[in-house]
Amino acid sequence: MAPALPIPHLDGMSDTHDATESRLVTGLWQVVAAHGWQGVTLRRLAAATGLAAADIRVRCPGGPRDLLALQARLLDEAVASGTVPGQGGTPRDRIFDVLMRRIDAMQPHRAGMLRFLDELRTDPGLALCLVAGLPRSMARLLETAEIESRGLSGALRVQGLVGVWLATLRAWQRDGSADLGATMAALDRALDRAEQVARTLRLTPGDLAAG
Numbered sequence: 001m002a003p004a005l006p007i008p009h010l011d012g013m014s015d016t017h018d019a020t021e022s023r024l025v026t027g028l029w030q031v032v033a034a035h036g037w038q039g040v041t042l043r044r045l046a047a048a049t050g051l052a053a054a055d056i057r058v059r060c061p062g063g064p065r066d067l068l069a070l071q072a073r074l075l076d077e078a079v080a081s082g083t084v085p086g087q088g089g090t091p092r093d094r095i096f097d098v099l100m101r102r103i104d105a106m107q108p109h110r111a112g113m114l115r116f117l118d119e120l121r122t123d124p125g126l127a128l129c130l131v132a133g134l135p136r137s138m139a140r141l142l143e144t145a146e147i148e149s150r151g152l153s154g155a156l157r158v159q160g161l162v163g164v165w166l167a168t169l170r171a172w173q174r175d176g177s178a179d180l181g182a183t184m185a186a187l188d189r190a191l192d193r194a195e196q197v198a199r200t201l202r203l204t205p206g207d208l209a210a211g
Contacts, residue, residue, distance in 0.1 A: 020051065020055075020059070021059075021070055021074060022074065023049045023050070023051065024045070024049055024051070024056065024059065024060070024067055024070065025067055025070060025071040025074065026048075026049070026109070027045055027048035027049035027051075028040065028045065028048075028064065028067045028071070028112075029109035029111075029112030029113060029116075030048045030109075030112065031044045031045060031048050031112075032112040032113075032115055032116050033109070033111040033112035033115060036115060036116075036119055037064070037115075037116050037119045037120070037123075038119070040064045042056060042057065045064075065126070065129075068130065069133070072133060072137055075102060075105060075137075076137055076140040076141065076144075078105060079098055079101055079102055079105075079141065079144055080140070080143075080144045082101060083097075083098065083144050083145075085146075086146075087146070091145065091147050092191055092195070094145035094146060094147065095141075095142075095145050095147070095161070095164075095191065096187060096188075096191065097145070098141050098144050098145050099141070099164070099165060099168060099187060100180075100183075100184065100187065102141075103168065103172055103180065103183060104180075106172070107180075114173060117169075117173060134162045134165065134166075135158050135159070135162060138158050138161040138162050138165060139154070139158050141161065142154070142157055142158065142161060156198075156201070160194045160197065160198065161194075163190070163194065164187070164190040164191060164194050167186060167187075167189075167190040168183060168186055168187045168190055170186070171183045171185075171186030171187070172186075
């Protein structure tokens with residue numbers, strides 16, 4: 001079974017973001033929910049977004065995969081824009097906060113995202129491509145949580161957060177509750193495991209290492 005992957009949602013983003021980019025990503029999940037990943041076509045994207053097919057082709061010359069890269073970047077920016085600098089709290093608290101805000105942002109497009117994740121099991125090439133892009137997003141999330149992501153220790157934190165994120169996503173896929181209690185519990189457990197590994201590797205308090 002392929003691992004769960006980060007598939008974010010863009011509603012409620014800052015007005016500073018390109019509205020057309022948000023429409024493209026929102027339209028993508030509408031099409032996936034109705035027709036599946038293999039059913040994503042330029043014609044359907046144009047109908048869902050209200051954009052001209054030629055404009056979509058210019059923005060996404062690589063096709064639907066370009067939209068997956070776009071939504072990952074926009075989600076990272078959205079989480080960062082909703083974070084108060086100097087927020088305080090422990091490193092664990094801050095990591096928990098940014099990951100759950102990413103999960104919350106995914107909720108409105110749950111149907112499309114779950115269908116995509118289910119179909120991704122039959123496309124290992126795409127799954128590997130998305131997994132390869134996770135460290136970049138996790139590094140940005142660490143910086144948003146005001147935790148260093150550079151250097152050897154930073155690289156270990158990034159890899160640890162990749163594992164925490166995937167475990168949380170797997171729980172989210174199974175969690176149909178309104179309060180996401182099971183997802184939050186899974187995130188807590190994943191952070192516990194990561195901190196145990198960090199202690200084994202004698203990293204500093206609050207560090208994460210791959211579990």
